[in-house]
Amino acid sequence: MKLLERDGFDYLGTTIEVVLSCVICDTPARAFVKAVKGHSGYYGCDKCTQSGIYINKMTFPEINAALRTDIKFDEMRDEEHHAHGRSPFSRLSIGMVSQFPIDYMHLVCLGVMKKLLMLWMKGPVSLGCRIGSTAVNMLSERLIEYSSYIPREFCRKGRSLHEIDRWKATEYRLFCLYTGPVALSEILSPHVYANFLLLFVGITCLASPQLVNNFCSYANEILCIFVQNFAQIYGNDMLVYNVHGLVHLSEDVKKFGPLDNYSAFVFESYLGKLKRLLRTPNRPLQQVIRRIYERQFIKRNNDSIIKTREPKYEHTHGPLLRDLDSVKQYKEIQMDDFLISCSRGNNCVKLDNDVVIIKNILLHSNQDISIIYEKFMDKSDFFTYPISSSIIGIHKVSRLTRHLFVGKLTLIKCKYVLLPKHDSFIAIPVMHSEK
Template sequence: MVTQFPLDYMHLICLGVMRRLIWLWTKSPLEKNIRLSAMSVQRLSDSLLQLKSHVPSEFARKCRPVSEIDRWKATEFRQFLLYCGPVVLKGILPVALYSNFLLLSVGIFCLVSPSLCYTHCGIARALLHTFVSQAGVLYGQDVLVYNVHGILHVADDVNVFGPLDTVSAFPFENFLGQIKRLVRKPNLPLQQVVHRLAEKKAQKKKKTKIENALKKQHFLGPLPPNFPPCNQFHQLKQDDVLISADAADVRDNCVKIGNDFCLLRNIVTVPQAEGQDIFVVHEHFTQVRDFFDCPFQSSDLGISLVNRPSGHMQVSPLEDIVCKYYLLPFRGSFVAIPLLHLL
C-alpha cells in the first residue's frame, strides 16, 4: 500500500509547493520578512513576459506575470520550476532563498529526466531532503505542510516507477481538454465522446505515417560553399518535435549536435537514389560555461550559459541532433536547458 501508490508531482509540487513558494515571495505577510519589494516583483513579471517569444512550440502556454498566479495552470508552474525560475529569479530573490529554490528545481529536474532519474536519483533525494529542512528555517515551521513533507518521498517513487512524468496526472489533465472539445451539445455527452473517439481511431488507421514533415520551403540559404543542389526549408516536425531555422523564430532553433550547442540556420534535403537525406546547416556557440555550480555544476544536467555564435556554417545529418534546447536570454547571454521529455 505504501510503495505501490505513487505521489502525483503535478498536484504535490507544481500546484502545491511551487505555487506556495511564489505566493510567499510575492504576497506573504510583511512580518515574515520574505516578501519581495514591489519593484522586485515587477522585475520578476517583466522578466517572465520577456521570455514569451522564447518559449518553444512544445509548450502549450506562454509565460504570464506573477500577478496572475491565481490563474496559472499546472504546466505553467512546471515550466517555472524546471526552466524559467532558475533564470528569472537569479539576482531578484535573496541568495539564501534562491539557493534553497535551486535545490528543489535541480532535484525535480533530475527526477523528471528519463535519463538522469536513474543516475542521479540518490543525489536528487539528498537535495530534496535539504530543501525541506532549510525551508522550515527560511520560511517558518508553518510552511512544512503535507505537500512539502511529500517531497521527501518522490525519489522513492522514481526508484519503483521511473521518471516522474510516467506517474503524473499531466497526460490525463491534457486529455480532458480534448474530451471537452468532443462534446458539441448538452444532450448525451458520454455517447458523443465515445462516437467521436471511434471516428478518430478509424481515421488514424487510414492515414499513412509521415516520418518527417518539412515546412516553409524557401531559396534564401545560407548554404556552405560548393554544396550540391538541394531543397531548403525553414521548419521540420518529427515525432511531435519542431525545429526551426527561420531567423525570425528564436523559439525552436537551438539544438545540441555532438558536444556543441548550435543555432540552426537552414534545413536542406539532398535527393538520393532511394529517397532523400536531410541535413541541418548550423553555427555553434563559442563560449560555453556553467550557469550555476551549486548544488553541483549545471553542465552535469546539460544546462549551460552560452554566448557568441561562431558565424561559421557547418552541415550535419539530421540524425546527429542529440536534443532540442530551451534558450532563455540572461544578461546578454543565453541559458540553454534541454527539453526533458526529449532526453
C-alpha cells in the same frame, strides 16, 4: 477490475491481459480511495509513519521517519492511519503503498512551487523573503519576455505574476523547471535563491529521462536539504504535506521512472480533448464514443498522414554552403520527441557536445537530412550550487560564431529552451513534451 485481472478481456479472438500499474490521484483523492486519514490528519502521510505536529496547520517535519510498506498496510497495523475502514482497492493485487505514487503535478507544481511564489509575493514581512512590488514587476517583465523564447512543445508560454491566480499547472511547471532559475537570479536574496536551486535541481533530476537513473539518490538528498532549509527560511509551520512529500518522490521514481511517466498532466490534457468532442450536454458518453470512432475511421483511411522526420515548409532563401547547391531547403521538421525549426524558440539544439542555432534544414537528393547551423563559442556553468549546472546539461552560452557549419540531423541529441541573460543565454534541455 478484479474480473479483468482474473480473466482479461477478449479482443478479436485474443485474450488481453490487464494489469493495474498504479493509481494516480491528487492527495485528497488518494486518501479517499485508500480509505486512510487525509493530509490534514496527524497520521496523514501515506508514505511514512510519523505523527504530524499541529502548528495552526498540520505539519510533517521529519524526513527520516519509518516508511510504510504494502504488507503493513494490508495488515492495517497503524490504526490511526486506517481510520476509515478497508479500501475496495485492497481486494486487487496491487501494492497499497508502492503503487499509489505521489503525483508531482499537484504536489510540486500546484503545491510547493505555487506556495513559494505566494510567499515571495505576499508572505509575512517578518520572514524576510518578500521581494516587493518593484521586483514582482521586474520578474513579470522577464517572464513575458521569455514567452517568445519558449518552444512549441509547451502549450502555455507563461504569464505575468499579476495573473498568477489564473496560472495553470503547466505554467508552474514551466516556471519551476525552465524560466524560474533564470528569472529569479538577482531578484531573490542569495540564501533564498540557493534554496530554490535545490528544488530546481532535485526535480530536474527526477523529471529528466537522461538524468534519472544516475541522479535519483542525489535528487533525494538535495530535496531533503531543501525541506530542512525551507523550515529555517519560512518557518516550521510551513512544512505541510506538500513540502514534506518531496522527501518521498525519489522512491516512486525508482519504481516508475521519470516524474512525467506517472503524473496527472497527460490526463488533465486529455480531458480538454474530450470536452472539445461534446456539442450538447445531452448524452455526453455517446457523443465522445462516436467522435473517437469517427477519428479512428478517418485515420485508417487517410493516406496522407504526416510521417515523422518529414521536413515541412520548403523555401529558397538560404543560408547555404557553396558545395550544397543541389538540395531542397525547409523551415522545420518533426523529430521523434520534439520539433526543430529555423525560428526562435525551436532552433537551439545540442549537436555532438555543442549548443547550436539552426539556420536551415536541408533535404539531399539521397533523402538524407542535414542542418546548417552556427554554434556558441563560449560555454560555462550557469550555477555551481548545489552542483555544477553543466553536469546536468544546463549551460551559460555566448559569442555565436558567424561561421556556418553543416551537420547530420541524426547527431542532434536534445532540444534546448534558450533564455536571454544579460549578454549571454542560458540553455536548459527540454525534458518533456505537451502533446
